[in-house]
Amino acid sequence: MSEYILKLENITKSFDDLTVLKHISLEVEKGEFITFLGPSGCGKTTTLRIISGLLEPDSGSVILHGQDVTALPPEKRNVNTVFQSYALFPHMTVEANVGYGLKLKKVPKAEISKRVSEILELVQLAGFEKRMPDELSGGQQQRVAIARALANGPEVLLLDEPLGALDLQLRRQMQLELKRLQKKLGITFIYITHDQEEAINMSDRIVVMDKGIFQQVGTPDEVYNHPKNEFVARFVGNANIIPMEDGTSLAIRTENILLDVPGGIPAVVMEKSFAGGLMRIMLRTAEGTEVVATRHGIDYAAEVGQMLTFGWEPQNAVAVEKE
Amino acid sequence: MKKKRIKLSGIYLAVILFLTYVPILLTVVYSFNASKLTSVWEGFSLKWYQELLRDRDLREALINSLILAVSSCSAATVIGTMGALGMKKVPLKTNGLIESISTMPMMIPEIILGMVFLAAFSLVGLPFGMTTLIISHTVFCIPYIFMMVRARLEGMDQSIEDAARDLGAGPFRLFWDITLPMILPAVLSGMLLAFAMSFDDVIISLFVTGPRTNTLPVKIYTKLKTGVTPEINALATIMLAVIVSALLLSNFISTRKTRRKVRDI
């Protein structure tokens, strides 16, 4: 029964009239790195708060290690959270922050201090014990927040967009570190992000969320290359959605749109822009479907207002369901 | 051009500040004057300080004022802080109404507040004296503490409390370890403000005090009305010295704290 460390069963949650989670269910294995990916307001943070116990679901249950913990307050669950804003206790030193959970568990002082230095070593903050949180940089505060959540030895670590406030370079570095940490400790990570790159880089499985529903659950390869529906194709793969005559849709990623193909679909160039090393060419067909194609370099010869044709290789098109 | 404009504004600030301090400085200077007449300087003397020490009435008034200020600001601190915490935790619909009612004493002219208390105490037949003083000062101090603590609570990152619960803190530990230390600066500065308001109040005290209970401001007020005694100069100077050193000390401490912070970054 308990091969799954965490099970969400048919969970629903509303705030006033707004339903933010609609009958979601999920099974998470021990040692898995799971990412909840979705736009803001999709319900991912609510899900996390329900797992940690900070929120109670309206219906459904949370099962941790085979035990139903739905009604248990957060202090009675062996789950810890790394908060988006770090939420470090501003009036406590790094040492006191990291050791706080152990102190509450009445672990002897000597052991706390030993455990705290081990964990600070692990997150490469050895020697920062006596600092106050406001004397640390953003990246260092982040590491303290991770260390604090790990100190209690949780079975599941919840991370709520932990890298959101860091700059791009630091974020890439922390992604690698987090992944390394998770492999080393062998505990389950449940990670929240709205950044598909981050999700694909780190996760064993991705849960794509929108409007309080799990749109697709699968490996990075599955959600990227075989999106189940239009939302997943668009959100994870930045794909074009092209409606077909029979009522179905095709998802084709921007780099797979071929231009100036003989016998292709005619379209007008609406806009050209250059970003992230890629030229984006926006086209519009006579039916009003908008399609974006990307090309490397800035020298693609197409002027705004010009007519051209586009197409795609059949193997690059994926049939997707409507949302 | 620009430099000159800044200079002019600097002169303006300096002149107004100077005028603010003129009466205070004069009070200090004349407290050491040997003459009874404030207009004539007859040499340095400490005799008004000696006289002040001998004045039993004033000493009694000072003790009364201290008892009053300490008890009413403590009571107000407990009620106001509890109220601010409770309103955050228990979002009742009536909270807004109660908040407006509780903060009214801050908005109503003091003289009306004094009358209102006077009438109410007469109605219930409470004898005028320390009890009535403490009750009215407490009511009038609550809004200052309530508003300061509430502002602090509103500015607090909610996820800090979440983090403590997540790490295993129950309601009691959460309050003791996290919430209280975080609102403490606001509670203390509210308390200080409340203490100063109560210690300085004349108007409300005039209405609700009994025939035998004088507070320091009431005593000073009657003295000022009947004529000038240089004793008051001495008293004012002592009070000033206490307040100035307290303020400078707290400023010094907070400055050092920020300096340390800046250095470490």
Add this chain to the structure above:
Amino acid sequence: MKSEKQKKTKYGASALLLVPMYLTALVLVLGPLLYMVYLSLMSRGEVWGFINDVTLDNYVQLMEPLYLNTFFASLKLALLSTALIILLGYPFGYFMARLSSDWKRRMMLLIMLPFWTSSLIRLYGWIIVFRSNGTLDQLLMFLGVTDSPLRLLYTYPAVVVGMIYALLPFMILAVYSSAEKMDWRLVDAARDLGASRLKAFTSITLPLTMPGLLSGIILTFIPSMGLFFIADILGGNKIVLVGSMIQDLMTRGRNLPLEAAMAVVLMAMTSALLWLYRKISRTSKLEGLV
């Protein structure tokens, strides 16, 4: 759906936190205020107290010239003091907001220092200044402006100075706190777009510091209606204000219902002002107070 009962038990212990505040608000603030309104509708007792007999006589009596004149004299003094406080305090708060952060802190300390000392004692300093043959007289005679001592104490200007002195810090702090939050680049932007210095001030700075100015007005005008001890000490018995009249009636006449009626009128004025403030500034928070 969570049941009501479940919600109640969840708040259980925390709800107790509210009890003292609710009790004081209802029993010690609202109760006495309502009692005051009730009193104002009673008739005066023969010797002392009041008779349970509903009447509007007290309000009618307030229209008598004696009371009406005192009321308007108080209003005039309050308006004059507030106007002068705006003129002196607004530039001060504005200039202060433009100082470097070190100087801001120093200025704040210098402003707050007198504020924390006893208001009576600060007033007392002005007696030394205004007394016949006092500091100001000596200065004027030294400068050759006058050759004999003036009678400055116990005059109207002395009272106005006292009012300004007592209430100026409220205006300064209110204006400062909203000017401090202002983004001064907006003024640069306006100047860049061709606004003159004056135009930039009236179209950008003034509207953006308006909340501070308004709350400064509230914080000075409301207390100035009731600060009778300033008029008492610096004005002698010559200037009778609503405040001193109430105090006088209280200690001598013992006409409780009439006093209650006065208080109700003043309270209504205060509430109307606060209501107006809320309407204009769309907030109930007073700038610079906390």
